[in-house]
Amino acid sequence: MTHIYDSIIILCLFILFILFGLSHSVLASTKFKMKIKEKIGDKIAFYRLFYNISSLIIFIIVWEYSPKPDVIIYDLQYPFDIIIFAVQVFSLVGFFWAARYINLGEFLGVNQIKRYLEGIYDSDDLDEKTTLVINGPMKLCRHPVYLFSVLFISLRPTMDLFYLFFVITSIIYFIIGSYIEEKKLIGKYGVEYLNYQKSVKRIIPKIY
DSSP states (O other): OOOHHHHHHHHHHHHHHHHHHHHHHHHHHHHHHHHHHHHHHHGHHHHHHHHHHHHHHHHHHHHHHHOOOOOOOEEEOOHHHHHHHHHHHHHHHHHHHTTTOOOOHHTTTTTHHHHHHHTOOOGTTTTTOOOOOOGGGGGOOHHHHHHHHHHHHHOOOOEEEEHHHHHHHHHHHHHHHHHHHHHHHEEEEEEEEHHHHHOOOSSOOOOO
C-alpha cells in the first residue's frame, strides 16, 4: 500500500511541475504573444510584467500545495557538504555575473511600460526589446543564466524526493526553453546568431 501511495505522489509531482513548465512556455511563445497583440495592440507593453507576476504566483502555488513525501535521497556528511555548498555559492556568483549582461528592465517588463507611457512603444517588439549579446559570460555558453541556475538548484548537501523532481523538471524546462528561445533569436538575427551557435555551446561549456 505504501508503494502505491508513493507512486501516486511521484506521479502528482511530475504532472504538477510539467503543467507549470508547459503553461510557462505557452505564455512565453511568440505565437501566443502575436494573438494577444491582435487583441490589445500596443498595450502588450504590459504583458511582460503580467507574465512574470503570474508565473511567480503559479510557481508559489505549485510549490506550496505539491505533495512532499518525506523521502531523503541523500544527506552528505562533512567535508562533502561544505564542498557542495561552496560550489553552490560559486554558481550563485556566476548567476549574478551572467545576469549583469541582461537588460533587467526589459526582462522584468518595466522598460516596456515606461516606453508605452511616454508614447514611444513599438508593438512590433511584442513584450520585449532584445539585443544580441555575445560577450562576457555568453562566450562561456549561449545560456549562462540557465547553466548557473541548474548548478545552483542541483548542488545541495541534502536532497529529498520533492526537490529532486523540482531539479529534474527544471533542467528539462531549461533545455526545452533554450530551444524555443533560440528559434526566436535565429528568426531575429539570422546568420549572425547561426554563426554564434557554431562557435559556442548551448548550456554546457566546451572544456579544453
